[in-house]
Amino acid sequence: MAGLFDMAKRNWQIRNPPGVVTKTAEPLRFGILGAADIAPNALISPAKTHPDVVVYAVAARDRGKAQSYAQKHGITEAKATYQDVLDDPMIDCVYIPLPNGLHFEWALRALQAGKHVLLEKPSVNNTEEAKMLFHHKLLSAPKAPVLLEAAHYLFHPAWTKFMTLITPSEVESAKAVIWVPMWQLSTDDIRYRYDLGGGALMDLGAYTASALVHIFGAVAEECEECVTEPGSFDARCDRLYRAKYIFPGGGRGEMEGDLSAPLDRLSPDIHVSHRSVSVSPDVAGVQIPEGHEMYRTRKVKFGTFVQPAYMHSITVDDSYELRLIGDTSGIVKSWTERQTIKAYTFRDTGAEQAGEPYWTTYRYMLEQFVDEVRGKTVKQWVTAEDSMNTARMLDMAYTRSGLGLRKTSEYRLKA
Ligand SMILES: NC(=O)C1=CN([C@@H]2O[C@H](COP(=O)(O)OP(=O)(O)OC[C@H]3O[C@@H](n4cnc5c(N)ncnc54)[C@H](OP(=O)(O)O)[C@@H]3O)[C@@H](O)[C@H]2O)C=CC1
Ligand SMILES: O=C1OC[C@@H](O)[C@H](O)[C@H]1O
Numbered sequence: 001m002a003g004l005f006d007m008a009k010r011n012w013q014i015r016n017p018p019g020v021v022t023k024t025a026e027p028l029r030f031g032i033l034g035a036a037d038i039a040p041n042a043l044i045s046p047a048k049t050h051p052d053v054v055v056y057a058v059a060a061r062d063r064g065k066a067q068s069y070a071q072k073h074g075i076t077e078a079k080a081t082y083q084d085v086l087d088d089p090m091i092d093c094v095y096i097p098l099p100n101g102l103h104f105e106w107a108l109r110a111l112q113a114g115k116h117v118l119l120e121k122p123s124v125n126n127t128e129e130a131k132m133l134f135h136h137k138l139l140s141a142p143k144a145p146v147l148l149e150a151a152h153y154l155f156h157p158a159w160t161k162f163m164t165l166i167t168p169s170e171v172e173s174a175k176a177v178i179w180v181p182m183w184q185l186s187t188d189d190i191r192y193r194y195d196l197g198g199g200a201l202m203d204l205g206a207y208t209a210s211a212l213v214h215i216f217g218a219v220a221e222e223c224e225e226c227v228t229e230p231g232s233f234d235a236r237c238d239r240l241y242r243a244k245y246i247f248p249g250g251g252r253g254e255m256e257g258d259l260s261a262p263l264d265r266l267s268p269d270i271h272v273s274h275r276s277v278s279v280s281p282d283v284a285g286v287q288i289p290e291g292h293e294m295y296r297t298r299k300v301k302f303g304t305f306v307q308p309a310y311m312h313s314i315t316v317d318d319s320y321e322l323r324l325i326g327d328t329s330g331i332v333k334s335w336t337e338r339q340t341i342k343a344y345t346f347r348d349t350g351a352e353q354a355g356e357p358y359w360t361t362y363r364y365m366l367e368q369f370v371d372e373v374r375g376k377t378v379k380q381w382v383t384a385e386d387s388m389n390t391a392r393m394l395d396m397a398y399t400r401s402g403l404g405l406r407k408t409s410e411y412r413l414k415a
Contacts, residue, residue: 006357007311010344013358014309017049028092028370029056031085031115033106035069036097038120042150043095044073046363052370059085082106086113093373096120099190100197104129105411107147111138112413116146116373122206122394123149123387125197125406130391134384136413146372149387151210152361155368155380158308160351161343162270165300165316168217171247172275175254176208176215178268178306179261191259192231192239197406199237201228201397204257207268207306209393210386212245212253215272219389220245220253223396228403231259236403243397268306274298276321284320284337292332295321309360314341353379 030047032039035058047053059079060066066078079085085094086109093116096106104124110117124130139147153159180203190196191203199205213219223245228238239260245253258265279296281288288294297319304312315338322333346353354367368378398405 010357011310013356014360015045017356017358021049021051023054024052027052027054028116028373029054029090030093030095030118031057031059031079031088031091032075032095032097033059033082033085033110034096034098035060035065038097039095040073041360042097042120042152042362043118043366044075046360046366049359049363050366050370052374053366056091057085057088083109086110086115092116093118093369099193100202101125101193101195101406101409103197104133104409107133108136108138108411108413111136111145111147114145116369118148118150118369120150121152122197122202122390124391125202126398126408127388127391127395128408130388134387138413139384146369147384148365148369148372149382149390150362150365151206151382151386151390152365153207153306153308154210154214154382155364156308156361157343157346157349157351157353157355157364158302158312158314159305160346160380161341161349162300162302162305162314163214164349165298165314165341166215166272167274167277167298168215169249170274170277170298171216171251172273173252173254174212174215174270174272175256176211176268176270176305177256177265178204178207179257179265180204180259182260182262185259187231188233189259192233192237194234194236194406198231198234199398199403199406200231200239200257200259201226201241201243201394201401202406203259205241205243205255205394205397206390208255208257209397210382210390211270211305212247212255213386213389213393215270216247216251216253218248219392220247220396222246223393223400226397226401228401238401238403241397241401243400245393245396267304270300270302270305272300272302284318288322291325292322293325295323307361309344309358312342314343315339316341351379 057077063080070078094110226243229240231239240258299317344357345355
């Protein structure tokens with residue numbers, strides 16, 4: 001009952017955060033490229049509770065659309081073009097929620113304009129673009145701007161907690177699944193447009209692939225199978241994928257995503273199985289007779305890993321075996337233990353870090369982005385290597401599926 005009350009309160013406060021936030025004297029001013037559906041959740045709402053952030057401008061291809069969007073969301077300026085945002089010296093940071101196929105070009109343009117960039121996932125169309133973007137000399141110059149792929153779920157304390165329960169070198173298998181309900185997207189959505197970097201692997205695979213890389217602590221060696229089903233708009237864009245990977249050391253990773261899923265599949269989740277390993281009795285908080293050793297096989301399930309702020313659940317199932325040392329056949333005793341864990345703040349993980357139960361993944365991410373821009377130490381981050389690894393995983397799956405890579409942008413910065 002208390003759990004239900006907490007959930008209702010948290011979900012209400014996500015939409016109606018308590019208290020009034022006083023902004024700093026010179027907050028970071030953000031401009032948004034595109035009047036995108038995701039921006040209210042991903043930036044506009046989180047900015048309201050961040051004292052050092054103001055969403056200052058939005059640009060749309062149609063000025064009227066930018067104006068009504070700005071009015072609806074209390075944004076000071078509506079710009080007629082994306083370039084107008086980049087040319088405005090008042091703007092410090094740019095959020096890019098454009099279709100995937102435009103991320104590379106507009107991220108480069110924004111970095112060249114000296115703006116810090118929060119770039120929607122997946123950061124780019126493929127590994128070739130990832131290398132050109134994340135290795136660009138603009139990012140290694142003195143006082144280089146910040147570039148972050150908005151893989152928001154990695155910033156939530158539930159993910160941090162989940163990773164403390166995983167030992168990447170001992171993972172035998174893992175499966176990550178994510179679904180979008182069938183009513184959510186139109187058949188000609190940007191996710192079904194090849195020219196815009198569409199495809200379920202691009203859209204949902206960005207989550208499942210990056211999750212697998214973190215869980216195994218490495219990018220896969222090979223994608224051994226990738227079955228897809230096409231969307232109706234363009235057969236080159238997958239509506240559904242099921243991919244299987246082999247990781248260094250032989251671990252098996254699977255991922256599935258569906259952009260038009262039936263109603264019974266609403267919770268994105270991850271299942272991880274570790275192999276049986278010898279553990280110290282302290283780990284299980286038990287004492288064992290002399291001449292014996294303990295083995296543990298751990299399974300971890302993370303329900304609702306992508307949007308954990310609304311509700312999530314991490315379940316750890318440990319199976320223990322007590323054996324005589326050196327006797328691999330005889331089990332003297334076996335037992336199981338289950339823990340169910342939730343972490344809505346870093347306090348729940350035992351760490352001292354800012355946050356409130358009603359902070360979404362996006363709000364936690366914004367906190368770190370601002371800290372990085374302000375030159376403070378960040379606690380969670382998506383590194384250039386992380387972004388490149390996600391692109392490598394997606395490229396492997398697209399190649400294996402036969403659909404081929406998403407095309408590389410022809411845009412290049414003038415020297
Ligand atoms: N972090 C998250 O949880 C989520 C992230 N995303 C990511 O955000 C990005 C945008 O997704 P979403 O907000 O759902 O998409 P929308 O279609 O709502 O927004 C995309 C924006 O791109 C602009 N645009 C520019 N060129 C084109 C073009 N040729 N065709 C269509 N639109 C164009 C449009 O801007 P204009 O206003 O100028 O017309 C539009 O507002 C994607 O990269 C997606 O992966 C999406 C959903 C959730
Ligand atoms: O990033 C995303 O997360 C959730 C999905 O609804 C959406 O398609 C995707 O773009």
